[in-house]
Amino acid sequence: MSSRSQTIADILTRAIIDHRLVPGCKLGERELSEIFDVSRIVVRQALIRLADDGLAQIERNRGAFVAKPSMQEAMEIYDALTLVEQGVAAQLSDRLGPAGWAELRQHVERQRQAVASGNDALADVLGQEFHTVFVRLSRNKVMQEIHAQLVRRTTLLRSLITADFDYCNLLDDHSRVVDLLEKGRLKQAMDLIDTHHRAVVRGYIMDREVYAEMTPAEALAPYLDGKADGAAPIAPRKPAKSSGNGDGTAHVHVHLPKQDPAPKSRTSAKKTNRGLPA
Amino acid sequence: MSSRSQTIADILTRAIIDHRLVPGCKLGERELSEIFDVSRIVVRQALIRLADDGLAQIERNRGAFVAKPSMQEAMEIYDALTLVEQGVAAQLSDRLGPAGWAELRQHVERQRQAVASGNDALADVLGQEFHTVFVRLSRNKVMQEIHAQLVRRTTLLRSLITADFDYCNLLDDHSRVVDLLEKGRLKQAMDLIDTHHRAVVRGYIMDREVYAEMTPAEALAPYLDGKADGAAPIAPRKPAKSSGNGDGTAHVHVHLPKQDPAPKSRTSAKKTNRGLPA
DNA sequence: AAACACAAGATTGGATATCAATCAACGATT
DNA sequence: AATCGTTGATTGATATCCAATCTTGTGTTT
Numbered sequence A, B: 001m002s003s004r005s006q007t008i009a010d011i012l013t014r015a016i017i018d019h020r021l022v023p024g025c026k027l028g029e030r031e032l033s034e035i036f037d038v039s040r041i042v043v044r045q046a047l048i049r050l051a052d053d054g055l056a057q058i059e060r061n062r063g064a065f066v067a068k069p070s071m072q073e074a075m076e077i078y079d080a081l082t083l084v085e086q087g088v089a090a091q092l093s094d095r096l097g098p099a100g101w102a103e104l105r106q107h108v109e110r111q112r113q114a115v116a117s118g119n120d121a122l123a124d125v126l127g128q129e130f131h132t133v134f135v136r137l138s139r140n141k142v143m144q145e146i147h148a149q150l151v152r153r154t155t156l157l158r159s160l161i162t163a164d165f166d167y168c169n170l171l172d173d174h175s176r177v178v179d180l181l182e183k184g185r186l187k188q189a190m191d192l193i194d195t196h197h198r199a200v201v202r203g204y205i206m207d208r209e210v211y212a213e214m215t216p217a218e219a220l221a222p223y224l225d226g227k228a229d230g231a232a233p234i235a236p237r238k239p240a241k242s243s244g245n246g247d248g249t250a251h252v253h254v255h256l257p258k259q260d261p262a263p264k265s266r267t268s269a270k271k272t273n274r275g276l277p278a
Numbered sequence C: 001a002a003a004c005a006c007a008a009g010a011t012t013g014g015a016t017a018t019c020a021a022t023c024a025a026c027g028a029t030t
Numbered sequence D: 001a002a003t004c005g006t007t008g009a010t011t012g013a014t015a016t017c018c019a020a021t022c023t024t025g026t027g028t029t030t
Helices: A004-017 A029-036 A040-052 A071-095 A098-116 A120-136 A141-160 A173-182 A186-202 A216-224 B004-017 B029-036 B040-052 B071-095 B098-116 B120-136 B141-160 B173-182 B186-202 B216-224
Strands: A056-059 A063-066 B056-059 B063-066
Touching: A004 A029, A004 A040, A004 A141, A004 A216, A029 A040, A029 A216, A040 A056, A040 A063, A040 B040, A071 A120, A071 A141, A071 A173, A071 A186, A071 B071, A071 B141, A098 A120, A098 A173, A120 A141, A141 B071, A141 B141, A173 A186, B004 B029, B004 B040, B004 B141, B004 B216, B029 B040, B029 B216, B040 B056, B040 B063, B071 B120, B071 B141, B071 B173, B071 B186, B098 B120, B098 B173, B120 B141, B173 B186
Parallel strands: none
Antiparallel strands: A056 A063, B056 B063
16 A cells, blocks of 8 residues: 555545645645544645645645646646647557557547436546547556646646536547547647647636635545545535635536536536546 | 755755766665754655655655666656657747747857867756757746656666767757757657657666766765755765776766776767757 | 574654744734 | 734644564574
8 A cells, every 4th residue: 555645645636636625725734634634744745745746836834725727827738738649649640559549439439428328427537538548558657647647737727717618519529539540640630639728728717616615624525434436425515715606516527517506497508518628 | 945845855856867866776764864954754755756756766664766767667758758849849830939049049059169168067968958948938837847857857867877879960959950940840850859869768778887876975965065066076985885887976967988997098989978868 | 505484673654742933813002 | 094013823844752564684494
């Protein structure tokens, strides 16, 4: 088993990318040490790991907070992600064998089936996973780690940011990228990757609370005992100092089509972030 | 001022990229805590930072060691570096203004002058810096940090690895890349970057001690009091459990042309790693 | 003499208590 | 009401202690 600080860092990372801990949220050492029932020092080590990963920022004598990237940094992260995925695409177009293409197609197909069967949650997870699989096929662990870190940070961005346009015409991008690459149309594939990410960034609007704020105790509860993950029970939201609109249940990056606290008339299901690039 | 663990992590990083702490070197907590005169916990936090950076590896209940990448990992690091620099090249060929090209040319010129005047040390530093400047011109801090981390890891590789061929025909690569990019010949520039790095990796031979092993106390002495850097005094090496050849003063990534244990007839000065890609 | 087993020592991972420095909030004073 | 100082809370860091684990050395057995 790994070190305890690593375990806690992993849990915190998971809670952040699950949008349970939103940007700006204070990560107090004492509070976390009581939640995890460890000493403050272990928590500090975990927070150092998170800060090195870009998911938290530590201000001297003030403490650690979930990172709150600026719009500038958001664009930089997406630029970097684009650069990495374009580079991987170029490598794969040369080196990838039939088995690799089959794996990509199979993954796309699984996502398509999930969408068809209305399992939005699974579709969302698969949509995220596609990029990871894509980079894994480069067989470069260093690159995988860099990419995974960037993906985590884009996921973080989605807590801070809300998309304001229709994503439907981006849903098939994965499939199209695979098609283009396998046909050797590298340039077009790279352009598509770029367009994909650029479109997403352009749709971003900052300074809006998308996910509700929870106290760390509430946010971390599902991860503590039973090692429950994906289908973790959602704790009821307590309006601590919620600054945003009251809407938006903090889910496990599972998009539920506009599930309001008062689920009366759900709005257009098209303004969703299903199948986002990250 | 930053936290003390960050300061210590920086010093250790510097010592590693200066080849004073070689791969595999044990980084004992007690030993380091006495050297830096801090508590063990601060050292642990610094080691966590180094491990997150890929410069150290921590084995549970065994301690931290300077990372000793495999040949496989070495190639992956160079592949990733190539990917990043090619991507940046593509961006720069579109977006870079005259001032940017001028800065690159000026940097190349400075290195050329250093070479001409026989200042190999300066030339080496400038050669490393070129890549950093190159990426900085992308104006993407996220990308800069990723690249800087990769560069640190390539520098680490050079402690473990020795080049076995003539580097002379790689010396002007920087200049040629700038030329090609400014003329819009992006494809050629990217190929040159790739060729450059591939040639370096092909020349690598592992399992050979290039730099002498020092105890951490000796290795870190120059960084402690007067904040001395570059021209730090070289502590005499004490043959603690030296496994490599007895010679090879650990310099600040300044290559000493084939300085053998019996430095009589130094071999061809062409077999140097001046102007290496990292 | 070689191989194995076991015990002692050393090192790491972690907990706890404590202290100084700094920040934030609060209240008193003008 | 605005400013200034005080108090409380939190962080950064240290020292000490303890358990778990790894290493080493010794001793025994074959």
